[in-house]
Amino acid sequence: MISMTNVVKRFNGNTVLSDVSFSVKSGEIFGLLGPSGAGKTTIINILAKQLTAEEGSHTVDVEDFTQVGLMLEEDGLYARLTALQNLNLFAGIYGVDKAKTEEALKSVGLAEESKKPVAKLSKGMRQRLALARAIIHSPKVLFLDEPTANLDPNTARGIHKLVFALRDSGTTVFLTTHNMEEAVNLCDNVALLHKGEIVEYGAPGDICQRHDSFKTVPDLESVFVKLTGVVLE
């Protein structure tokens, strides 16, 4: 469904991704883990055709790129428009029934904020609105860049439920996070990224078993520290 083979990306001569390869099966939740600056967003941007790689190949197996949903750190929302108007714009573009916009707002817990201008929403609310926009057209593939960063634990749990529901309805979810606990709870498979290289890849439980890193629950974070020497914030 999604794959990258030997991808290399450089910015001004600096290699930010070196020989990155992985594949994501259809209908799974895949997590790309690593600290800030590891290259997670660069990978999402390459897969979403926002950046081009210098070497290697990559595919996102969809008939048409409008079947992809995207939520990035820069949300691209129209600040003067209301939450509902922002979603209605994309509903109009995708040809989705307007009733779905209210459903999408409800699913991210923003039904009561629908008439508020985006400029007056908190950062967490904007993030949830960006997620609602990404799923409004029921995409086959969903890219989420740090979907729960800046969110309180309750809201983050709500987002997790939504991601599970999307996976169960057949959507392939590709997300980045530096929250190892989130990755263990949420992802079917993960890749650990450090300084532009994939240092581990597989199911969270299997990775932890390989590195003999089980506490009471699989401890992916200690695997990462062991492999990279980097402590996550």
Added chain:
Amino acid sequence: MRAVSAIFIKQLNDFPKNISVAFLFVMYPILAAVMSFFIPVEEGGGGFFTMTFAMMFVGSTPMISVANTIAEDNEYKSLRFLVMAGVRPGQYMLGLGAFVMIMSLLPLAAFALIGGYGFDVLAVFIPVALLGCICSLVLGGVVGLFSKNVQQCAAIYTPLMLVISFVPFLATFNEGISNVAQILFTYHIFLIFVDAAGATLYDNFSLPVSMAVIAANALVFAVLFAIAYKKKGLKG
């Protein structure tokens, strides 16, 4: 068509909230009304100020509206999400351009009322003004494409607006400036307005020459737009 109408509706929703741009659509008709009321000018067919401000409106407002919207959509990465949703650059420009053109009809109607134009004048005034609006919005597209953000956009369009809108006005007082103004589409739009109102500001007015200069301006802007689009693209 779906994407074009979605962009059009987005602009419609945004317009009343975007005070700085909305203000440009009301400022020129208000100035024309106030100036015409307080300073009646015989020369120019009794509608000198109306024609002057109409020319200024045509030269600056569509350009600023389009440039500002593109620069803002670029700066806040909104354009990226539109493109990802399958909106083609042509559809984006069409939705935006159609909105600006339709909104421009309201101030133009106000100018016609303030100037008290009859049908014969209107038959020239409206098509020529709309032609000027098209030139202006294509130029706005060029400015928007070359701007990284709204601030840079304003730094480009402000001097452009002064040249396009004020030089033809100043040309009525100074022959040297008038010679320079000959190459501007707004200057010739102004001459056509004045001629349609039955007045003569310059003895050497020629409608074919004025139309040719406007067409040449439109061609230059279209080429600049193509270059800007090829270099920068509309992808956010």
